Amino acid sequence: MLSKTFAFALLAGVMMIGSAQAGDVCEEAEARYQEVKNELPSDEGVTVVKLYNYNFCPPKLTVKAGTTVRFVNVDKRTSHSVWLKEAGKEESERFFPVEFWEFPFTEKGEYPYLCGPHWEREGMRATITVE
Numbered sequence: 121m122l123s124k125t126f127a128f129a130l131l132a133g134v135m136m137i138g139s140a141q142a143g144d145v146c147e148e149a150e151a152r153y154q155e156v157k158n159e160l161p162s163d164e165g166v167t168v169v170k171l172y173n174y175n176f177c178p179p180k181l182t183v184k185a186g187t188t189v190r191f192v193n194v195d196k197r198t199s200h201s202v203w204l205k206e207a208g209k210e211e212s213e214r215f216f217p218v219e220f221w222e223f224p225f226t227e228k229g230e231y232p233y234l235c236g237p238h239w240e241r242e243g244m245r246a247t248i249t250v251e
């Protein structure tokens with residue numbers, strides 16, 4: 121009984137650490153985006169997802185139908201892609217730091233997506249919900 125409780129507490133602790141790390145990564149991604157923003161076209165009228173350190177930030181996003189999402193690579197070296205695999209779309213070209221790729225989400229639904237080179241090993245995947 122005691123060990124079960126302990127295991128649960130340990131698991132909860134690990135989960136808390138995990139989510140805190142995800143938050144930190146997205147905070148770093150946001151700070152990095154602010155640094156490079158002036159090298160990019162205006163983000164007015166688009167919703168920005170940042171690609172950073174094998175994460176999409178935010179990992180879960182809800183937008184209205186008709187929204188164009190701009191995926192911006194805010195890493196320092198790594199190139200990434202966006203692949204709406206389950207929606208049957210082709211993977212985007214790989215894009216490098218301070219480059220981006222855009223996709224207009226016109227139809228409602230759940231769009232899980234991933235980064236071609238990093239989803240398997242680094243778990244770089246996320247979901248956009250269009251409502």
Ligand SMILES: [Cu+2]
Pocket residue numbers: 174199200201235236237238244
């Ligand atoms: Cu990637």
